[in-house]
Amino acid sequence: MPDDTLVIAGRRFASRLMLGTGKYRDFGVMREALAASGTEMVTVSIRRVEIGAPGHAGILDALDLDAYRLLPNTAGCRTAEEAVRVARLARAMTETAWVKLEVIPDASYLLPDPVETLRAAEVLVGEGFTVLPYMPPDAVLARRLADAGCATVMPLASPIGSGRGVLARASLEIVVEQATVPVVVDAGIGVPSEAAAVMEMGADAVLVNTAIAESADPVRMAAAFRGAVEAGRIARLAGRMPVRAHASPSSPVTGVVRMPEVEVPA
Amino acid sequence: MTRRALPASGSLYLVATTRASLPQSDFLARVEAALAGGADVVQLRATSLGALDTLRLAEKVGALAAAAGVPFIVNDRPDVALAAGADGVHLGQADLPPESARRVLPGAIVGRSTHSLEQFARAEAERADYAGVGPVWETPTKPGRAAVGLEYVRDVAARRSALPWFAIGGITLDNIESVLDAGATRVAVVRAVLDARDPAEAAAGFRAALGARSGALGPARAGTIRLNGEKYPHRDGLTLRALLEELGVDARKVVVMHGDEIHRAGRVPDAPVAPGDTIEIVTMMQGG
Numbered sequence: 001m002p003d004d005t006l007v008i009a010g011r012r013f014a015s016r017l018m019l020g021t022g023k024y025r026d027f028g029v030m031r032e033a034l035a036a037s038g039t040e041m042v043t044v045s046i047r048r049v050e051i052g053a054p055g056h057a058g059i060l061d062a063l064d065l066d067a068y069r070l071l072p073n074t075a076g077c078r079t080a081e082e083a084v085r086v087a088r089l090a091r092a093m094t095e096t097a098w099v100k101l102e103v104i105p106d107a108s109y110l111l112p113d114p115v116e117t118l119r120a121a122e123v124l125v126g127e128g129f130t131v132l133p134y135m136p137p138d139a140v141l142a143r144r145l146a147d148a149g150c151a152t153v154m155p156l157a158s159p160i161g162s163g164r165g166v167l168a169r170a171s172l173e174i175v176v177e178q179a180t181v182p183v184v185v186d187a188g189i190g191v192p193s194e195a196a197a198v199m200e201m202g203a204d205a206v207l208v209n210t211a212i213a214e215s216a217d218p219v220r221m222a223a224a225f226r227g228a229v230e231a232g233r234i235a236r237l238a239g240r241m242p243v244r245a246h247a248s249p250s251s252p253v254t255g256v257v258r259m260p261e262v263e264v265p266a
Numbered sequence: 267m268t269r270r271a272l273p274a275s276g277s278l279y280l281v282a283t284t285r286a287s288l289p290q291s292d293f294l295a296r297v298e299a300a301l302a303g304g305a306d307v308v309q310l311r312a313t314s315l316g317a318l319d320t321l322r323l324a325e326k327v328g329a330l331a332a333a334a335g336v337p338f339i340v341n342d343r344p345d346v347a348l349a350a351g352a353d354g355v356h357l358g359q360a361d362l363p364p365e366s367a368r369r370v371l372p373g374a375i376v377g378r379s380t381h382s383l384e385q386f387a388r389a390e391a392e393r394a395d396y397a398g399v400g401p402v403w404e405t406p407t408k409p410g411r412a413a414v415g416l417e418y419v420r421d422v423a424a425r426r427s428a429l430p431w432f433a434i435g436g437i438t439l440d441n442i443e444s445v446l447d448a449g450a451t452r453v454a455v456v457r458a459v460l461d462a463r464d465p466a467e468a469a470a471g472f473r474a475a476l477g478a479r480s481g482a483l484g485p486a487r488a489g490t491i492r493l494n495g496e497k498y499p500h501r502d503g504l505t506l507r508a509l510l511e512e513l514g515v516d517a518r519k520v521v522v523m524h525g526d527e528i529h530r531a532g533r534v535p536d537a538p539v540a541p542g543d544t545i546e547i548v549t550m551m552q553g554g
Contacts, residue, residue, distance in 0.1 A: 020554030030552075045553025048494040048546065049515055058549040060519050073553050085523075089548050092521040092530040160554065187554075209554035 004237065006205055008182055009098075009130045009151040011069075015040045016199070017229040018071065018184065019222070020209025023161075027062035029218050034068065037222035041069045043100055043207070045076070046090045071132065073100040078113075080120035087124050099124060100154065100186075101133040110160040110187075114141050118148060125149035134186055137171040139178045146181045153181060154207065157198065158188030161210040165194040169201075176202040192221075192228030199232025200240065270337040270353045271496055272375055272396055272430060276479075277306035278472045279432045279454035281341075282327060283407055284312040294326055296465045301334040303469025305459070306497075308334075309356050309377075311341035324350035335497055337375060344370035354395065359385060364392040380431075381414050383421050390429045397422075398454060401435025402445060407456050408435070416448045423449020439471050446479045477501075489541030504539040510547070520549045 006013040019039045024030035034042060044059055063070075072090035077083035080103060087099045101124065103116040112134050118141070124131050130151045135141055137155035145153055155175050158164035165188065166172060176183050182204035189195050195206045208225055215221035282297045297308060310327045312320045324340055328350050331338035339354045340347035344367040347355040354375025355367050364376045378394040380386040389397045399422050404413045419433050433450035438458040445453060455472060462468035477499060489500040506524060510517045518532040523546040529535065539545065
């Protein structure tokens with residue numbers, strides 16, 4: 001097969017599956033799941049140290065930093081201003097200028113604020129960040145973010161952590177069709193088949209967290225997602241068959257061994 | 267709603283208990299003075315008032331707490347706490363269990379009175395946000411409740427629990443040293459502040475006694491800094507590295523933002539911290 005690496009901001013990735021590190025039972029399971037997924041990039045968050053709770057060490061010691069590129073997020077930020085500040089803290093913490101930009105004012109559906117996201121993206125690109133913005137599946141916004149210098153766009157499939165699959169299929173298809181930067185479908189994927197479906201659609205990568213972390217066996221589910229994302233990607237490259245209204249026989253239509261004058265039910 | 271969080275150790279918890287003999291205006295003035303003196307948490311305890319009067323008073327005490335930037339807790343009544351926009355609710359052993367209170371007040375501070383190690387362990391299991399530990403001495407606030415004494419305070423201190431706790435019950439400026447000797451780092455008071463000739467001075471006295479004992483923490487009068495969004499006591503000669511040390515935070519694993527300046531992990535300078543400074547200490551956590 002020809003070389004099929006994903007390139008984001010000049011950096012090459014063999015795996016098209018990115019993983020979140022949230023919601024795992026413990027760090028041991030998380031580490032095994034990351035390994036089983038074959039991922040090369042994992043997301044982390046930046047949080048205040050709890051005052052008066054020493055030993056609250058965070059995730060730093062639990063991750064093999066040689067094996068994974070860190071993608072710190074700005075989760076929890078409600079405005080561009082908050083997100084820019086957290087991105088700066090993230091850069092100081094992780095020594096990477098990559099950031100998954102999230103600006104989310106609404107707590108019940110965790111839907112991103114497109115206006116504030118674009119504002120924050122413009123500021124961060126100006127400061128030399130490699131910005132991967134989480135966004136609603138909107139092709140015009142995707143274009144605006146790409147024009148602002150974002151390295152990818154990360155449209156949602158359905159609300160974060162909902163596991164509802166690809167609710168926004170039609171909008172997502174347009175984003176994929178018109179994108180000028182890699183499209184990473186992020187949020188809402190519940191099962192591997194849905195990851196495969198967006199890869200078949202033409203998405204460049206998928207970011208999965210809850211669907212793996214909250215499965216009964218996260219390590220096994222991580223392996224399943226790995227297979228699904230690979231299968232979906234190969235299928236996309238292979239090119240799907242046309243969709244028809246009627247059946248088209250797979251076996252030769254001539255030379256069928258028929259009985260004489262059989263009455264075929266209508 | 268954004269709720270204020272419980273302060274760190276060294277703090278003074280005022281249980282503002284209403285009394286028929288104390289006119290409301292005087293009551294509120296005394297609560298306000300105690301807050302000015304450095305009370306870090308205020309609870310409204312109005313056991314003799316009906317729901318409506320409790321709510322009206324809670325709104326007033328809540329406004330005083332908000333002005334002082336300290337958490338406001340309502341005793342016994344999650345419904346009143348919710349209606350008054352309080353930061354939390356305090357539950358006695360005969361009140362609703364924390365789990366039920368949380369259904370009414372998701373995300374709120376939930377405190378629990380405990381009078382024995384068994385009850386303290388239950389408060390831990392119930393994931394209460396803090397516990398009251400006492401009564402250390404008998405008090406007219408809770409007539410008929412036998413004092414559990416300093417022994418219980420010592421037992422709880424020996425547990426080194428992650429559950430924050432306040433010693434309570436008859437604590438005064440005259441006997442606070444023995445409570446601190448027993449291992450308490452936070453105390454809750456009623457009369458010793460509310461009935462003092464000058465509640466502000468009394469509260470400041472308690473804060474000074476608590477601060478002197480928790481070592482680095484100076485009295486609230488020396489000023490405060492804003493640490494991770496909360497008020498935190500400042501003391502003379504405080505530096506960023508000294509602050510990390512007294513918090514027990516590993517400087518190699520955190521980023522410190524001091525004003526607008528960001529210091530990378532492991533590169534935090536020993537820069538002086540002035541009263542009123544804003545400091546954020548952050549680290550890397552799980553995330554999607």
